[in-house]
Structures are given as structure tokens and as C-alpha cells.
Amino acid sequence: MGDVIVVTSGKGGVGKTTTSANIGTGLAAAGHNVVLVDTDIGLRNLDVVMGLENRIVYDIVDVTSGNCRLRQALIKDKRYENLYLLPAAQTKDKTAVNPEQMKALALELKNEFDYAIIDCPAGIEQGFRNAIAGADRAIVVTTPEVSAVRDADRIIGLLEAADLKNPRLIINRIRPAMVKRGDMMDISDIMDILAIDLIGVVPDDESIVISTNRGEPAVSDNSSHAGEAYRRITRRIQGEEVPLMNLEAPDGFMDKVKKFFGMR
Amino acid sequence: MLYLDPEEDFAVLMDELQGLLRDSEQFLQGAAVRCYGGDKVFSVEQKEQLSQTLTQHGLTPAGWLKADQVYTPSHNLVSVNQEPVKARIWDEGTVEGPCLFVERTLRSGASIQFEGHVVVLGDVNPGAEIIATGNIAVMGSLRGVAHAGATGERKATVSAYHLAPTQLRIADVVARSPEGTDDWRGPEIAKIKENQLMVEGVQMTGLRGKGR
Numbered sequence: 001m002g003d004v005i006v007v008t009s010g011k012g013g014v015g016k017t018t019t020s021a022n023i024g025t026g027l028a029a030a031g032h033n034v035v036l037v038d039t040d041i042g043l044r045n046l047d048v049v050m051g052l053e054n055r056i057v058y059d060i061v062d063v064t065s066g067n068c069r070l071r072q073a074l075i076k077d078k079r080y081e082n083l084y085l086l087p088a089a090q091t092k093d094k095t096a097v098n099p100e101q102m103k104a105l106a107l108e109l110k111n112e113f114d115y116a117i118i119d120c121p122a123g124i125e126q127g128f129r130n131a132i133a134g135a136d137r138a139i140v141v142t143t144p145e146v147s148a149v150r151d152a153d154r155i156i157g158l159l160e161a162a163d164l165k166n167p168r169l170i171i172n173r174i175r176p177a178m179v180k181r182g183d184m185m186d187i188s189d190i191m192d193i194l195a196i197d198l199i200g201v202v203p204d205d206e207s208i209v210i211s212t213n214r215g216e217p218a219v220s221d222n223s224s225h226a227g228e229a230y231r232r233i234t235r236r237i238q239g240e241e242v243p244l245m246n247l248e249a250p251d252g253f254m255d256k257v258k259k260f261f262g263m264r
Numbered sequence: 265m266l267y268l269d270p271e272e273d274f275a276v277l278m279d280e281l282q283g284l285l286r287d288s289e290q291f292l293q294g295a296a297v298r299c300y301g302g303d304k305v306f307s308v309e310q311k312e313q314l315s316q317t318l319t320q321h322g323l324t325p326a327g328w329l330k331a332d333q334v335y336t337p338s339h340n341l342v343s344v345n346q347e348p349v350k351a352r353i354w355d356e357g358t359v360e361g362p363c364l365f366v367e368r369t370l371r372s373g374a375s376i377q378f379e380g381h382v383v384v385l386g387d388v389n390p391g392a393e394i395i396a397t398g399n400i401a402v403m404g405s406l407r408g409v410a411h412a413g414a415t416g417e418r419k420a421t422v423s424a425y426h427l428a429p430t431q432l433r434i435a436d437v438v439a440r441s442p443e444g445t446d447d448w449r450g451p452e453i454a455k456i457k458e459n460q461l462m463v464e465g466v467q468m469t470g471l472r473g474k475g476r
Contacts, residue, residue: 153389157371193389193407194368254363 001035002110005117005237006135008159010151012122014143015172015202018212020119021049022219022227023139026234028083029220033073035084039131040121041096044088050178051078051215052085061089064101070108079220084113090111094126099133106134115237132159138167139199144174144185149193156196168199170233175204198226201248202226222264249254266297270304278313285321296326359419361398370394370408370455390430399423409433423453423466437461 017040024036027089034192038046039062047053058073063086070086077083078244086109109116120131132138138159142152152169159167171190178184187201203224211218218227232242268277297318306314315325354360362380369384372391376382381398384406392408394400399421400412408423411433413420418435428447432439435453439461451466 020447153372154391157373160371192405193387195387 002113004110004116004134004136005105005115006120006132006137006164006191007117007139007149008128008131008155009122009141010124010155011142011148014141014148016122016141017045017049017119017212018208018217019139019172019202020046021118021140022230023216023234023237024083024115024117025050025077025080025217026219026230027115027117027193028077028080030081030234030238031129033041033082033112034115034117035109035113036084037086037109037116037118038088039097039118039127040111041088041101041127042090043121043191044095046119047075047085049212049215050085050217052087056087059089060086060105061092061096064097064105070105070112076193079216093119093159094130097130099129102133104134107139109134115249120233124154128155128158132162132164135164138164140167140194140196141170141172142190142194143172144179144187144190147183149190152194153260156194169194169196171201173204174201174247181226189248200229201242201244201247202229202233221253266299268299268301268304270301274306274310278317280316281317285317285320285323296324298326300329328450359399363398364396369404372408388424388429396420417458421453423451425451427452427454427463432461436459 002194007023009016017038020036024034028034036050037060038044039060040046044059045055047056052075056128057074058068060073062068063070063073074084074086077085077263106116106118118131119136120136121127138150140155140159142148156167169190171187173186175184179186188196189200193223203225207218207221208226211221211224211227217230218224219230221227228245232245235242266281299314302408303448345446352360359381362378364376364378364380364382366376366382366384366386369386370388370392372375372389374392375395376384376393378396379397382394382400384394384400384402384404386402387404388394388402388406388408388410392405393411395411395414397413397417397420399414400406400410401425402410402424404424405426406422406429408429409431410422410429411424413435414433418434418437420434422434423428424434428441430440432441432454433454437456437460439454449465452463453466454461454463456462
């Protein structure tokens, strides 16, 4: 029986879809059978981030309303043959699916795959309720900003009320230089409020913008700093104890020159 | 009201009833009697016999009661007139009253409303709120909204180990924390003094002595 993990945040734009794509790809690269599920009906993005938008024939609404079988809607990934995507619908909205249907779908997916990663939409309404309906555990993504942390706190409260205890936290897009200057919340400030176990910290990295536009998740890119963070998160999801990586980007040429002249 | 033991044999009950009525005939004369036999169903003949016995002794049978019309010790007491609890005299700075204990952290979006005092054994995160008619005490960080004395009690207080609310209200007075004051100054208590919300440190020398 597989594990159904929902990736949620409350706040929009903090990196749920990017995280789902990267940990899904990472787990597939480690040899597991993985399915990614996009529940952001009406505003689907997971297909774009995975580079599979041209291959969509059926979507999650077709499956839940019985227009097609699950197998017909699943799209095999370009790079990994043990990785599949179940895309959302773009021409409907979040009322097209209900939590009962999601629970039944999650059960079907558990039988076929080792991991089902559910990409949750922003908000706390029907889309959120649908996404958490069949989940076994939750990952909450936040950025180190007061507004994102506020929303993450609300989401954690709602998850606990829905019996999804012990969600794990990913702090995304952290900038160590800003933290040092005191311009950005640091990890302990965030943990003070959210008080859940941390499963990873991902630095802000230009390579993410490039990889999402290209449809090639950064976790597969060995030169990506953020990709390395996602690789470590993937290992932690599988139960391994991995230390937090050094978040500061390796020095570029100009940084080294500045250091030499004592200007850093 | 006549309570007939449902476990008991009917003949035995009748015997006892006869004895009871003979002894208290004068006292019970003219009374209307309603009978209650628990779950036991009495036959028509038995009910007839009971009626006759009662009328013989000058009592008027007035029907049978159902279980929910009867108070038995195992049932919950339906509102009994209670005398108001006499207020005890306490020293200055000592208040009594009903109190709600919340044994967890209140996350954003949580809302607690209570007629009485509220004690939170945890943090109150920004976006959470507590509305109490009495005092509010938070054994952690108060970072949300706290409204004490919500129905007008100006002597109500708000206290916390770390008092850093987004907004503080006591009765009708509302205040924000002054800018840039999130360093920990120790446990503090807020009260209304001279029409303004004042915050002072709580005398917890034992805690301070141990350092943070």
C-alpha cells in the first residue's frame, strides 16, 4: 500500500507545485513508483512544470466522473518510466470534484503506486478540502515571510482538525544573506510560530525559474543548489536522516575577488 | 406520587400499599395520586385493583407517569432553583469566577469565546483570538488578539509570559503594541489605569532569577 502525501501551504506562490514536481521526480529517481496528482482544477500548473502539457488527453475530473479509466488519464513522464502525472482540468473549477471522490481516487492510487504526491491549490476552501481528503500525511510549504507564515499556521490548524497530524514543514526560497542582515525571518523565528517538524529548507535559486519554464524539475540537475536541497528532502521522506545543507550559494568569481580584498 | 418498585411482585406491592394507606389514612385523605412503576407494564386487572385500593382509602387515582416525567437519582437534575452563590470577600487583586483552560497552542484562525476567565497553556499565534468576559492569562507567547472584560469589566487583565499581541482590548479600551517591541521583557500584565491600557512586569522574581 502506498503513501499519499499532500503538499499544501495556504498562501499562493510559495512553491507547492515546484515542490511536488521535485520530490515526485526525486522519489522516482530513487526507484519508487510515483504518481503526481494536480488538484488545482481550473488553474492547473503541475503539467507545465513537468513539461507534459502537450500530452494531456483526460484529466482528474474525467476520472472521478467516470468518463475514463484511471489508466487512460495517467501520463508517463518524459524521463522516468516509473513516474506518472494525473493532470487537473483546466476548463472546470474546484466544485467539479468532491472529497468523497478524492478519497476513492486516493485508495485506487495507493494500490498502484508507492507514493502519490497530491499538489494542493492555494486557499482553505473546496480545493483544499478535496486535496486533503485522501491523504495519509501532509507537507506544509512556506516562505520566510510574515504573511506566508500566518497562512501556514492556519493551514496547520485545519490539517490537525482534519486528523492529518504531524505535518512536516518545508521552508522555501530562503536567502541567507538577507537573514544575516536581519531583513528576513530565520528558521527559528518560523519554527517558534509553526512548531512542527522541519523536513527541509530550500534556498532561493534562479535555477528554479529556468527549470520550471523548461519543464525539467531541478532535482535532476546536479549543478542546482535548490535541486540539492530537494534531493535531501527526498531522502528524508524515505526515512533517512540527512543534515541540513549549507544554504549559502557557493561563491562566484566576483565574490571570491571581493573576499580577497576584504570587501565581504 | 406513588412509586411502585418494578422488581417487586404485584401481590406484595398491594399488601404493602394497604398497610401504608391504613397507617396514614388521615394524612393522605383527599390527595390525588399519580403512579409510576418504572418500566413495568401493569395489566388492566392490576391497575383496576390499584385504583380500588386507593379509592377505598379516600385517595383519587390521577393517572400514570412516564419515565421522563419522574426524577430518579440516576437522571440529570432538571433546572432546580439555585440560590445565587454568595460572593466571598477577597483581598485586593484576587478574583474568582468560572475559568476555561485551553491546554494547547491556538493557531491562526482559532477563536475562543467564554463567559469567565481563560487560561491558555500554550501560545496564541497571530490570527487567533480570545474573547473573555473575565481575565485572560497565556502561559506562553500572546501574539494574537485578546479581549478581556468583553462585557464591560474594566478591572479585567490580560497577562502572558510574552505579551506581544497584535491588538489588546480590555472592556471598551483598545490598544496596539508600540512599534519594535518584540524582545522578551519577561512575563507582563496589562490593565486599565487612568483610562489607559498600561503594561507592567509581573512580579515573578523566581522565574527571572533562573534566567531564560
